[in-house]
Amino acid sequence: MTYALIDNATLTAVQRATGAVIVKNTDTINGDLCAVENFLQGILFYDDLLCIDNYKPEHIQSRQQQFPYLRFLAPSDFGLTDVEQLARREAALIRPEIRGGEFVDADFRALLDQLKMNMVCTWDKTSSVYYLTMKMLGYKGTDEYHKYSSLTASIFSELADVKETHGRWAPEVKLVGSDGHEFTKHDFADKSPGDFGGATSQLETFVAALNWLAYKSIYYSTAAKHLKADSFIHPIRHAYQMHWMKKTGAFGHDFTARLLANLATKTRSSISEIQSHGASQTVALDLPIFSAWLTQESGSVGAAIEAARQIRNRDHFVTIRESLKEIKIAFDEQGLAGGNKLTTKLLGDVDRICGDLKREYGIPSAQGIQGSFLIKAINFITGLAGIPALPDKEFALSTPNWMKTDATKAYTTVVKDITAELTAVERLGGVRDLMAKSFVIDDRYAVPAKVENPKFRHRASDWKKPM
Structure with a gap:
Protein backbone atom coordinates (compact mmCIF):
# COMPACT_ATOMS: atom_id res chain seq x y z
CA MET A 1 0.00 0.00 0.00
CA ALA A 91 9.87 26.31 14.20
CA ALA A 92 10.78 28.20 17.39
CA LEU A 93 14.36 28.43 16.09
CA ILE A 94 13.27 30.69 13.22
CA ARG A 95 14.27 34.32 13.76
CA PRO A 96 12.70 36.60 11.15
CA GLU A 97 14.80 39.67 10.30
CA ILE A 98 14.07 42.55 7.93
CA ARG A 99 17.17 44.58 7.10
CA GLY A 100 17.17 47.51 4.71
CA GLY A 101 13.64 46.64 3.62
CA GLU A 102 14.22 42.94 2.83
CA PHE A 103 13.98 39.65 4.71
CA VAL A 104 17.56 38.55 5.31
CA ASP A 105 17.21 35.62 7.74
CA ALA A 106 18.20 32.25 6.27
CA ASP A 107 14.71 30.73 6.52
CA PHE A 108 12.39 33.32 5.03
CA ARG A 109 14.94 34.76 2.60
CA ALA A 110 15.41 31.30 1.12
CA LEU A 111 11.64 30.79 0.92
CA LEU A 112 10.95 34.10 -0.85
CA ASP A 113 13.87 33.55 -3.23
CA GLN A 114 12.55 30.12 -4.14
CA LEU A 115 9.11 31.59 -4.80
CA LYS A 116 10.78 34.40 -6.80
CA MET A 117 8.84 36.96 -4.77
CA ASN A 118 10.38 40.42 -5.10
CA MET A 119 9.26 42.29 -2.01
CA VAL A 120 10.39 45.40 -0.20
CA CYS A 121 9.41 47.15 3.03
CA THR A 122 9.41 50.94 3.29
CA TRP A 123 8.34 53.46 5.92
CA ASP A 124 5.04 54.87 4.65
CA LYS A 125 3.22 57.78 6.28
CA THR A 126 -0.21 57.23 7.78
CA SER A 127 -1.75 59.95 9.98
CA SER A 128 1.62 61.76 10.10
CA VAL A 129 3.46 58.66 11.44
CA TYR A 130 5.72 56.36 9.38
CA TYR A 131 4.83 52.63 9.53
CA LEU A 132 6.87 49.83 8.00
CA THR A 133 4.80 48.63 5.05
CA MET A 134 5.14 45.52 2.88
CA LYS A 135 5.02 46.05 -0.89
CA MET A 136 5.50 44.15 -4.10
CA LEU A 137 8.44 45.39 -6.11
CA GLY A 138 7.15 45.76 -9.65
CA TYR A 139 4.49 47.28 -11.86
CA LYS A 140 0.76 47.02 -11.18
CA GLY A 141 -1.30 45.24 -13.82
CA THR A 142 1.54 43.03 -15.11
CA ASP A 143 1.66 39.22 -15.12
CA GLU A 144 4.29 39.38 -12.37
CA TYR A 145 1.94 41.48 -10.23
CA HIS A 146 -0.82 38.88 -10.54
CA LYS A 147 1.63 36.09 -9.68
CA TYR A 148 2.84 37.95 -6.58
CA SER A 149 -0.77 38.61 -5.55
CA SER A 150 -1.61 34.90 -5.78
CA LEU A 151 1.50 33.85 -3.87
CA THR A 152 1.02 36.47 -1.17
CA ALA A 153 -2.66 35.57 -0.79
CA SER A 154 -1.74 31.88 -0.52
CA ILE A 155 0.69 32.71 2.28
CA PHE A 156 -1.88 34.85 4.11
CA SER A 157 -4.46 32.07 3.77
CA GLU A 158 -2.21 29.88 5.93
CA LEU A 159 -3.77 31.61 8.91
CA ALA A 160 -7.17 30.14 8.03
CA ASP A 161 -6.08 27.21 10.21
CA VAL A 162 -5.29 29.49 13.16
CA LYS A 163 -7.82 30.93 15.57
CA GLU A 164 -5.41 33.52 16.93
CA THR A 165 -3.27 35.45 14.46
CA HIS A 166 -0.83 36.82 16.99
CA GLY A 167 0.99 35.02 19.76
CA ARG A 168 3.35 32.12 19.27
CA TRP A 169 3.31 32.24 15.49
CA ALA A 170 3.93 35.97 15.22
CA PRO A 171 7.18 36.54 17.12
CA GLU A 172 8.58 40.01 16.91
CA VAL A 173 10.56 40.43 13.75
CA LYS A 174 14.01 41.98 14.03
CA LEU A 175 14.05 45.32 12.19
CA VAL A 176 17.37 46.77 11.07
CA GLY A 177 17.80 49.87 8.90
CA SER A 178 20.20 50.01 5.96
CA ASP A 179 22.48 52.09 8.20
CA GLY A 180 22.74 49.23 10.71
CA HIS A 181 20.44 50.74 13.33
CA GLU A 182 18.36 48.07 15.07
CA PHE A 183 14.93 49.35 15.97
CA THR A 184 13.54 48.63 19.43
CA LYS A 185 10.21 49.23 21.14
CA HIS A 186 11.68 52.47 22.48
CA ASP A 187 11.93 53.78 18.90
CA PHE A 188 8.19 53.28 18.48
CA ALA A 189 7.08 54.47 21.93
CA ASP A 190 6.20 58.03 20.85
CA LYS A 191 4.02 58.48 17.81
CA SER A 192 4.37 62.17 17.21
CA PRO A 193 4.22 63.53 13.63
CA GLY A 194 7.24 62.35 11.68
CA ASP A 195 8.11 59.50 14.09
CA PHE A 196 8.35 55.81 13.27
CA GLY A 197 5.38 53.72 14.46
CA GLY A 198 6.57 50.15 13.93
CA ALA A 199 5.27 47.55 11.50
CA THR A 200 1.81 47.68 9.96
CA SER A 201 -0.68 44.99 10.97
CA GLN A 202 -0.45 43.63 7.43
CA LEU A 203 3.30 43.06 7.77
CA GLU A 204 2.86 41.52 11.23
CA THR A 205 0.20 39.19 9.83
CA PHE A 206 2.47 38.25 6.92
CA VAL A 207 5.26 37.32 9.34
CA ALA A 208 2.74 35.30 11.37
CA ALA A 209 1.65 33.49 8.21
CA LEU A 210 5.26 32.72 7.25
CA ASN A 211 5.89 31.29 10.70
CA TRP A 212 2.76 29.17 10.52
CA ASP A 442 -17.16 37.70 0.08
CA ASP A 443 -14.46 40.21 -0.86
CA ARG A 444 -15.40 42.89 1.67
CA TYR A 445 -12.24 42.01 3.57
CA ALA A 446 -9.85 41.99 0.60
CA VAL A 447 -7.07 44.58 0.65
CA PRO A 448 -5.20 45.12 -2.62
CA ALA A 449 -1.46 44.62 -2.42
CA LYS A 450 0.71 47.73 -2.31
CA VAL A 451 3.26 48.17 -5.07
CA GLU A 452 6.64 49.90 -5.16
CA ASN A 453 7.98 51.05 -8.52
CA PRO A 454 11.58 49.75 -8.75
CA LYS A 455 12.73 53.17 -10.06
CA PHE A 456 11.69 54.88 -6.83
CA ARG A 457 12.65 52.16 -4.36
CA HIS A 458 15.52 54.10 -2.79
CA ARG A 459 13.99 57.57 -3.09
CA ALA A 460 12.57 59.40 -0.08
CA SER A 461 9.61 61.73 -0.12
CA ASP A 462 7.30 63.38 2.37
CA TRP A 463 5.08 60.27 2.44
CA LYS A 464 7.73 57.53 2.15
CA LYS A 465 11.19 56.71 3.51
CA PRO A 466 13.39 53.78 2.45
CA MET A 467 14.23 51.52 5.37
Missing part, protein backbone atom coordinates in the same frame (compact mmCIF):
# COMPACT_ATOMS: atom_id res chain seq x y z
CA THR A 2 1.10 3.54 -0.69
CA TYR A 3 -0.09 6.39 1.52
CA ALA A 4 -0.31 10.13 0.88
CA LEU A 5 -0.55 12.40 3.92
CA ILE A 6 -2.87 15.29 2.96
CA ASP A 7 -2.69 18.46 5.07
CA ASN A 8 -5.64 20.48 6.32
CA ALA A 9 -4.66 23.49 4.18
CA THR A 10 -5.27 21.37 1.07
CA LEU A 11 -8.67 20.25 2.34
CA THR A 12 -9.61 23.86 3.13
CA ALA A 13 -8.64 24.85 -0.43
CA VAL A 14 -10.81 22.04 -1.83
CA GLN A 15 -13.71 23.18 0.36
CA ARG A 16 -13.33 26.73 -0.95
CA ALA A 17 -13.23 25.44 -4.53
CA THR A 18 -16.46 23.47 -3.98
CA GLY A 19 -18.26 26.36 -2.27
CA ALA A 20 -18.31 24.82 1.20
CA VAL A 21 -16.12 27.61 2.64
CA ILE A 22 -16.37 31.32 1.78
CA VAL A 23 -13.48 33.04 -0.01
CA LYS A 24 -12.53 36.47 1.37
CA ASN A 25 -9.88 37.32 -1.22
CA THR A 26 -10.18 36.40 -4.89
CA ASP A 27 -6.37 36.36 -5.17
CA THR A 28 -6.42 33.00 -3.33
CA ILE A 29 -8.45 31.29 -6.06
CA ASN A 30 -5.58 30.22 -8.34
CA GLY A 31 -3.62 28.92 -5.35
CA ASP A 32 -6.68 26.96 -4.23
CA LEU A 33 -7.04 25.46 -7.71
CA CYS A 34 -3.39 24.35 -7.55
CA ALA A 35 -4.19 22.62 -4.26
CA VAL A 36 -7.22 20.94 -5.87
CA GLU A 37 -4.96 19.57 -8.60
CA ASN A 38 -2.57 18.32 -5.92
CA PHE A 39 -5.47 16.60 -4.16
CA LEU A 40 -6.65 14.92 -7.36
CA GLN A 41 -3.15 13.65 -8.06
CA GLY A 42 -3.13 12.14 -4.58
CA ILE A 43 -6.39 10.34 -5.36
CA LEU A 44 -5.09 9.06 -8.71
CA PHE A 45 -1.58 7.96 -7.74
CA TYR A 46 -1.89 6.64 -4.16
CA ASP A 47 -3.71 3.68 -2.65
CA ASP A 48 -4.87 5.49 0.47
CA LEU A 49 -5.12 9.10 1.64
CA LEU A 50 -4.39 10.03 5.27
CA CYS A 51 -5.27 13.21 7.15
CA ILE A 52 -4.38 14.17 10.71
CA ASP A 53 -7.64 15.13 12.40
CA ASN A 54 -6.42 18.31 14.11
CA TYR A 55 -8.51 20.97 12.39
CA LYS A 56 -10.78 23.39 14.26
CA PRO A 57 -13.08 21.29 16.51
CA GLU A 58 -16.24 23.02 15.31
CA HIS A 59 -15.53 21.98 11.71
CA ILE A 60 -14.21 18.43 12.20
CA GLN A 61 -17.55 16.68 11.67
CA SER A 62 -18.48 18.58 8.50
CA ARG A 63 -15.00 17.97 7.11
CA GLN A 64 -15.23 14.23 7.71
CA GLN A 65 -18.65 14.19 6.05
CA GLN A 66 -17.32 15.94 2.94
CA PHE A 67 -14.30 13.61 2.70
CA PRO A 68 -15.57 10.17 3.84
CA TYR A 69 -12.96 8.39 1.71
CA LEU A 70 -10.04 9.89 3.68
CA ARG A 71 -8.55 8.02 6.61
CA PHE A 72 -8.56 10.53 9.49
CA LEU A 73 -5.98 9.94 12.24
CA ALA A 74 -6.44 11.25 15.78
CA PRO A 75 -3.49 13.55 16.65
CA SER A 76 -3.08 11.79 20.01
CA ASP A 77 -2.46 8.41 18.32
CA PHE A 78 0.56 6.80 16.69
CA GLY A 79 3.15 9.08 18.33
CA LEU A 80 1.86 12.21 16.60
CA THR A 81 2.03 14.23 19.83
CA ASP A 82 5.81 13.80 19.72
CA VAL A 83 5.81 14.93 16.10
CA GLU A 84 4.00 18.14 17.05
CA GLN A 85 6.41 18.90 19.89
CA LEU A 86 9.38 18.37 17.58
CA ALA A 87 7.90 20.65 14.92
CA ARG A 88 7.24 23.37 17.50
CA ARG A 89 10.86 23.20 18.70
CA GLU A 90 12.17 23.43 15.15
CA LEU A 213 3.67 27.99 7.02
CA ALA A 214 7.13 26.96 8.23
CA TYR A 215 5.76 25.18 11.31
CA LYS A 216 3.16 23.25 9.32
CA SER A 217 5.68 22.31 6.62
CA ILE A 218 7.98 20.88 9.28
CA TYR A 219 5.08 19.18 11.06
CA TYR A 220 3.71 17.40 7.99
CA SER A 221 7.17 16.50 6.67
CA THR A 222 8.06 14.87 9.98
CA ALA A 223 4.62 13.28 10.40
CA ALA A 224 4.83 11.76 6.92
CA LYS A 225 8.23 10.26 7.66
CA HIS A 226 6.92 8.99 10.98
CA LEU A 227 3.81 7.45 9.40
CA LYS A 228 5.86 6.06 6.49
CA ALA A 229 3.70 8.00 4.04
CA ASP A 230 4.46 10.50 1.30
CA SER A 231 3.96 14.13 2.32
CA PHE A 232 1.36 15.57 -0.04
CA ILE A 233 0.92 19.06 1.35
CA HIS A 234 -0.40 22.33 -0.06
CA PRO A 235 1.91 23.46 -2.92
CA ILE A 236 2.76 26.77 -1.19
CA ARG A 237 4.31 24.72 1.63
CA HIS A 238 6.54 22.72 -0.69
CA ALA A 239 8.91 25.66 -1.04
CA TYR A 240 9.65 25.81 2.68
CA GLN A 241 9.69 22.03 2.90
CA MET A 242 12.51 21.93 0.35
CA HIS A 243 14.45 24.51 2.35
CA TRP A 244 13.97 22.60 5.60
CA MET A 245 14.95 19.25 4.08
CA LYS A 246 18.14 20.84 2.80
CA LYS A 247 18.73 22.57 6.14
CA THR A 248 18.42 19.31 8.10
CA GLY A 249 20.68 17.40 5.73
CA ALA A 250 18.03 15.14 4.19
CA PHE A 251 18.79 16.77 0.83
CA GLY A 252 22.28 17.90 -0.02
CA HIS A 253 22.84 21.46 -1.19
CA ASP A 254 23.71 20.37 -4.71
CA PHE A 255 20.66 18.11 -4.94
CA THR A 256 18.29 20.89 -3.91
CA ALA A 257 19.85 23.45 -6.24
CA ARG A 258 19.72 21.12 -9.25
CA LEU A 259 16.18 20.01 -8.48
CA LEU A 260 14.99 23.62 -8.34
CA ALA A 261 16.86 24.46 -11.54
CA ASN A 262 15.31 21.52 -13.36
CA LEU A 263 11.86 22.31 -12.01
CA ALA A 264 12.29 25.76 -13.56
CA THR A 265 13.37 24.40 -16.95
CA LYS A 266 11.10 21.32 -16.82
CA THR A 267 13.82 19.05 -18.20
CA ARG A 268 12.34 15.64 -17.52
CA SER A 269 15.38 13.51 -18.33
CA SER A 270 17.71 15.50 -16.08
CA ILE A 271 15.19 15.55 -13.22
CA SER A 272 15.10 11.76 -13.17
CA GLU A 273 18.89 11.57 -12.94
CA ILE A 274 19.42 13.88 -9.96
CA GLN A 275 21.17 12.20 -7.05
CA SER A 276 22.70 13.55 -3.87
CA HIS A 277 25.43 12.02 -1.71
CA GLY A 278 24.36 8.58 -2.94
CA ALA A 279 21.18 8.91 -0.89
CA SER A 280 18.45 10.52 -3.00
CA GLN A 281 16.74 9.87 -6.31
CA THR A 282 13.92 11.62 -8.13
CA VAL A 283 11.09 10.37 -10.28
CA ALA A 284 9.20 12.98 -12.31
CA LEU A 285 5.69 12.50 -13.66
CA ASP A 286 4.91 14.97 -16.46
CA LEU A 287 1.12 15.14 -16.15
CA PRO A 288 -1.81 17.10 -17.54
CA ILE A 289 -3.86 19.26 -15.19
CA PHE A 290 -6.47 16.62 -14.39
CA SER A 291 -8.71 19.06 -12.55
CA ALA A 292 -9.17 21.07 -15.77
CA TRP A 293 -10.19 18.13 -17.94
CA LEU A 294 -12.37 16.53 -15.28
CA THR A 295 -14.12 19.83 -14.51
CA GLN A 296 -14.74 20.45 -18.19
CA GLU A 297 -16.24 16.98 -18.57
CA SER A 298 -18.26 16.92 -15.33
CA GLY A 299 -19.17 20.59 -14.90
CA SER A 300 -17.74 21.43 -11.46
CA VAL A 301 -14.76 20.84 -9.16
CA GLY A 302 -16.91 18.78 -6.79
CA ALA A 303 -17.97 16.48 -9.62
CA ALA A 304 -14.37 16.35 -10.86
CA ILE A 305 -13.23 14.92 -7.51
CA GLU A 306 -15.86 12.18 -7.71
CA ALA A 307 -14.82 11.48 -11.32
CA ALA A 308 -11.17 11.15 -10.24
CA ARG A 309 -12.18 8.50 -7.73
CA GLN A 310 -13.74 6.56 -10.62
CA ILE A 311 -10.97 6.85 -13.23
CA ARG A 312 -8.24 5.95 -10.72
CA ASN A 313 -9.06 2.30 -11.46
CA ARG A 314 -8.23 2.62 -15.16
CA ASP A 315 -5.19 0.74 -16.43
CA HIS A 316 -2.85 3.73 -16.81
CA PHE A 317 -3.30 4.87 -13.21
CA VAL A 318 -3.09 1.36 -11.81
CA THR A 319 0.13 0.75 -13.76
CA ILE A 320 1.78 3.96 -12.54
CA ARG A 321 0.78 3.25 -8.93
CA GLU A 322 2.23 -0.25 -9.19
CA SER A 323 5.42 1.06 -10.83
CA LEU A 324 5.96 3.68 -8.12
CA LYS A 325 5.29 1.01 -5.50
CA GLU A 326 7.89 -1.30 -7.07
CA ILE A 327 10.47 1.49 -7.02
CA LYS A 328 9.87 2.18 -3.32
CA ILE A 329 10.04 -1.54 -2.46
CA ALA A 330 13.33 -1.78 -4.36
CA PHE A 331 14.79 1.07 -2.28
CA ASP A 332 13.59 -0.66 0.89
CA GLU A 333 14.83 -4.15 0.06
CA GLN A 334 17.82 -3.56 -2.22
CA GLY A 335 19.05 -0.15 -1.12
CA LEU A 336 19.98 2.78 -3.34
CA ALA A 337 21.65 0.73 -6.08
CA GLY A 338 18.65 -1.57 -6.52
CA GLY A 339 16.21 1.32 -6.36
CA ASN A 340 18.11 3.34 -8.94
CA LYS A 341 18.36 0.32 -11.26
CA LEU A 342 14.63 -0.31 -11.15
CA THR A 343 13.90 3.42 -11.51
CA THR A 344 15.92 3.47 -14.73
CA LYS A 345 14.17 0.35 -15.98
CA LEU A 346 10.64 1.60 -15.33
CA LEU A 347 11.17 5.24 -16.25
CA GLY A 348 10.61 4.69 -19.95
CA ASP A 349 7.29 2.97 -19.33
CA VAL A 350 6.20 5.67 -16.88
CA ASP A 351 7.11 8.40 -19.38
CA ARG A 352 5.09 6.73 -22.12
CA ILE A 353 2.07 6.41 -19.84
CA CYS A 354 2.39 10.08 -18.82
CA GLY A 355 2.40 10.95 -22.53
CA ASP A 356 -0.79 8.95 -23.02
CA LEU A 357 -2.38 10.72 -20.05
CA LYS A 358 -1.50 14.15 -21.42
CA ARG A 359 -3.06 13.28 -24.76
CA GLU A 360 -6.21 11.85 -23.16
CA TYR A 361 -6.71 14.31 -20.29
CA GLY A 362 -4.90 17.42 -21.50
CA ILE A 363 -6.69 20.72 -22.15
CA PRO A 364 -5.22 22.59 -25.16
CA SER A 365 -4.50 26.29 -24.70
CA ALA A 366 -2.80 29.00 -26.71
CA GLN A 367 0.47 27.89 -25.11
CA GLY A 368 -0.14 24.17 -25.67
CA ILE A 369 -1.27 21.61 -23.09
CA GLN A 370 -0.56 22.96 -19.61
CA GLY A 371 1.25 20.42 -17.46
CA SER A 372 1.78 19.72 -13.78
CA PHE A 373 4.98 18.03 -12.69
CA LEU A 374 4.69 15.60 -9.79
CA ILE A 375 8.23 15.13 -8.49
CA LYS A 376 8.86 12.31 -6.03
CA ALA A 377 12.21 12.79 -4.28
CA ILE A 378 13.09 9.43 -2.71
CA ASN A 379 15.53 9.44 0.19
CA PHE A 380 17.27 6.28 1.27
CA ILE A 381 17.54 5.92 5.04
CA THR A 382 21.20 6.98 5.15
CA GLY A 383 20.21 10.36 3.77
CA LEU A 384 17.90 11.21 6.68
CA ALA A 385 20.51 11.63 9.39
CA GLY A 386 19.85 15.33 9.70
CA ILE A 387 16.12 15.04 10.44
CA PRO A 388 15.47 15.02 14.18
CA ALA A 389 14.82 11.55 15.52
CA LEU A 390 11.47 10.37 16.81
CA PRO A 391 10.69 7.59 19.28
CA ASP A 392 10.27 4.67 16.85
CA LYS A 393 9.48 2.23 19.64
CA GLU A 394 6.39 4.12 20.74
CA PHE A 395 5.20 4.36 17.17
CA ALA A 396 5.83 0.66 16.56
CA LEU A 397 3.72 -0.26 19.59
CA SER A 398 0.82 1.86 18.33
CA THR A 399 1.12 1.17 14.61
CA PRO A 400 -2.37 0.81 13.13
CA ASN A 401 -3.26 -2.68 11.90
CA TRP A 402 -3.75 -1.52 8.32
CA MET A 403 -0.13 -0.30 8.19
CA LYS A 404 1.74 -3.08 10.01
CA THR A 405 2.76 -4.86 6.81
CA ASP A 406 4.25 -1.69 5.34
CA ALA A 407 7.64 -1.49 7.01
CA THR A 408 9.65 0.92 4.90
CA LYS A 409 13.09 2.49 5.03
CA ALA A 410 12.83 4.93 2.16
CA TYR A 411 11.09 8.27 2.66
CA THR A 412 9.50 10.11 -0.25
CA THR A 413 8.86 13.83 -0.48
CA VAL A 414 6.49 15.17 -3.13
CA VAL A 415 7.76 18.43 -4.62
CA LYS A 416 5.75 20.99 -6.58
CA ASP A 417 6.71 24.32 -8.16
CA ILE A 418 3.86 26.59 -7.05
CA THR A 419 4.91 29.48 -9.31
CA ALA A 420 4.78 27.27 -12.40
CA GLU A 421 1.47 25.73 -11.28
CA LEU A 422 -0.10 29.19 -10.86
CA THR A 423 0.97 30.16 -14.37
CA ALA A 424 -0.38 26.91 -15.83
CA VAL A 425 -3.77 27.39 -14.15
CA GLU A 426 -4.07 31.00 -15.35
CA ARG A 427 -3.35 29.92 -18.94
CA LEU A 428 -6.37 27.60 -18.96
CA GLY A 429 -8.55 30.61 -19.78
CA GLY A 430 -12.23 29.73 -19.97
CA VAL A 431 -11.68 26.32 -18.37
CA ARG A 432 -10.06 28.05 -15.41
CA ASP A 433 -13.17 30.23 -15.09
CA LEU A 434 -15.32 27.09 -15.11
CA MET A 435 -13.16 25.62 -12.35
CA ALA A 436 -13.62 28.81 -10.33
CA LYS A 437 -17.40 29.04 -10.70
CA SER A 438 -18.21 27.26 -7.42
CA PHE A 439 -16.25 29.66 -5.21
CA VAL A 440 -18.48 31.67 -2.87
CA ILE A 441 -16.83 35.10 -2.63
